[in-house]
Amino acid sequence: MNASSDVSLELTDIAVHYGAVRALDGVSLGVSQGEAVAVMGPNGAGKSTVLKAIMGLAPVVAGEVHWRGRRLEAETHEIVKEGICFVPQGRRVFTHLSIEENLEMGCLYLADEVEKRRRLESVVELFPILHGKRRDMASQMSGGQQQMLAIGRGLMGNPDLLLLDEPTLGLAPIVVGEVFEKVREISDRLETTILIVEHNIKGVLEIVDRGYVLDKGRIVHEGTPDSIRETNILTDVFLGRVNPEQYEGEIGQL
Amino acid sequence: MSQLSESIRGLGASGPLRRMPRANVERIATVVVLGWAMGFMLWQGAGFTITLTTIFAIWAILAVSLNLVVGFTGLLSVGHIGFFGIGAYTMAILASDASYDQLRTESIPTPDWPFFAALPICIALAGLVALGVGIVFNRFRDDIFVLVSFGFAIIAFSFFLNLRELTRGAFGIHEIPRPAFGSWALDGEVEFLVFALICLALVVLICWLIVTSSFGRVLTAIREDEEAIAVFGYRVTHFKLAVWVLSAMMAGLAGALLASWTSFIDPNSFILLESMLLIAIVILGGLATIWGSLLGAMAFVLLEEGMRFLPFLPPEFVGQARQVVLGVLLVVLMLFRPQGLVGRYRL
Numbered sequence: 234m235n236a237s238s239d240v241s242l243e244l245t246d247i248a249v250h251y252g253a254v255r256a257l258d259g260v261s262l263g264v265s266q267g268e269a270v271a272v273m274g275p276n277g278a279g280k281s282t283v284l285k286a287i288m289g290l291a292p293v294v295a296g297e298v299h300w301r302g303r304r305l306e307a308e309t310h311e312i313v314k315e316g317i318c319f320v321p322q323g324r325r326v327f328t329h330l331s332i333e334e335n336l337e338m339g340c341l342y343l344a345d346e347v348e349k350r351r352r353l354e355s356v357v358e359l360f361p362i363l364h365g366k367r368r369d370m371a372s373q374m375s376g377g378q379q380q381m382l383a384i385g386r387g388l389m390g391n392p393d394l395l396l397l398d399e400p401t402l403g404l405a406p407i408v409v410g411e412v413f414e415k416v417r418e419i420s421d422r423l424e425t426t427i428l429i430v431e432h433n434i435k436g437v438l439e440i441v442d443r444g445y446v447l448d449k450g451r452i453v454h455e456g457t458p459d460s461i462r463e464t465n466i467l468t469d470v471f472l473g474r475v476n477p478e479q480y481e482g483e484i485g486q487l
Numbered sequence: 488m489s490q491l492s493e494s495i496r497g498l499g500a501s502g503p504l505r506r507m508p509r510a511n512v513e514r515i516a517t518v519v520v521l522g523w524a525m526g527f528m529l530w531q532g533a534g535f536t537i538t539l540t541t542i543f544a545i546w547a548i549l550a551v552s553l554n555l556v557v558g559f560t561g562l563l564s565v566g567h568i569g570f571f572g573i574g575a576y577t578m579a580i581l582a583s584d585a586s587y588d589q590l591r592t593e594s595i596p597t598p599d600w601p602f603f604a605a606l607p608i609c610i611a612l613a614g615l616v617a618l619g620v621g622i623v624f625n626r627f628r629d630d631i632f633v634l635v636s637f638g639f640a641i642i643a644f645s646f647f648l649n650l651r652e653l654t655r656g657a658f659g660i661h662e663i664p665r666p667a668f669g670s671w672a673l674d675g676e677v678e679f680l681v682f683a684l685i686c687l688a689l690v691v692l693i694c695w696l697i698v699t700s701s702f703g704r705v706l707t708a709i710r711e712d713e714e715a716i717a718v719f720g721y722r723v724t725h726f727k728l729a730v731w732v733l734s735a736m737m738a739g740l741a742g743a744l745l746a747s748w749t750s751f752i753d754p755n756s757f758i759l760l761e762s763m764l765l766i767a768i769v770i771l772g773g774l775a776t777i778w779g780s781l782l783g784a785m786a787f788v789l790l791e792e793g794m795r796f797l798p799f800l801p802p803e804f805v806g807q808a809r810q811v812v813l814g815v816l817l818v819v820l821m822l823f824r825p826q827g828l829v830g831r832y833r834l
Contacts, residue, residue, distance in 0.1 A: 329831065
């Protein structure tokens, strides 16, 4: 993808190697301001590694990440201050802290108590399920509630870009829909740019503007939800019928 | 045999004691340990009570400070005894009586400082060493961290034993003075006890302020999930280093108190076994709880000193028997109450 003024996040030829394993191999993608973009693919395709590479949590051996036209080279804790928030896979809420304390973790570095309180109220308004349970320990919540808490904690940092890693993983089907609805609401209401890694293809294609299909560490398709549904690319990658090499030229033109 | 193992499983980690509400266990443990202490003191009289309470105060400072690192932050350090030793030796070297004939075989520099002039140096030096060591240790986690802290305890002991120009090696250092305010020296046991308890109260207050602050919440989060907290903009290494240094400074204070109270120290007070006993106290009382560390230290001191009075135990076996009993107690505790008397977490 060529750099353009409306592209907020741009990854160019990113390669991540864990020893001999090439988790990402020349991945390039872009997300525009206010867009919701999905990264999809089978297990081991490197989806989560894309997000970790952005956050400085993966060993990037080649390529560049640009955020609002500036190269991101900082350490993880500094990247957060650039307005990027990562909600990791598996919820990872702090079970020995209360719901309110968990939320505060999202912006504990903020000295302005009034602003902190305002953000807290705004998150609780977005997730009414957290209302009235603020003093409860996070360990007492269900998986779905914990996921809402994890996303809410991410929003406490008032991010411009929200990176969501498998937010519906391990959740009951009825809760999955609620999580997707909330993600769409965040995108529409707060105009937060979202890059979401998801295995629930059907669900995620309902809420995103565009999607990338990743296989064996390479992007093999990019397009709108409709264009992705029209092709058999997802069936092919999940059944292992794709040779990423054959897509290189095609992706380069997108 | 199978019936026996079945019963142990029934009573053990998933048994009734484990499932009992935390508040109930806390109350029972508190009543038992405090009752035990009261009974023991009434039996032994004021003199021994003062000694016992002074020992308790010193061990409690160590336990509370170690719990900051082990319990609240989740860094299992077995090197805390090294900082305790640094505090003790710094006090001994700076404050020991210059006029005392140091057995002539090994003389060391004796600046002959007053206790209160030496005390800040003891605390600062322990903190400074912790800072240097911590910068390196921050790279490690989990079992590797245990190993490197183990290495630190061994290195510290080797210094105490072999740096004879400063520590007098195995001869130890004598005539370490008690604290004094001008001409008023805290020579009496009661005065020293009050001073030690004030120090303990200060340490408890500082620890309480730490763990109830936002800094303390970050420590809890680090304990639970270091990577998750890092993605919210926290420099985890800085937090770990800060709590490590603070904890070491408190251990340095405890060391200075020990040196002054006993007026003599040698490397045997800072062997690895002491570090293990200290870890045992923290686990016994409970991880991530200040009250637990105080209870654990009290139970340990009562157990350790109380065994002197067992009629069937010859005096020469008391030392070894104490370690055996403490070891057995820990095994039993891990079976029935793995989170310790009033703890929040399992190790």
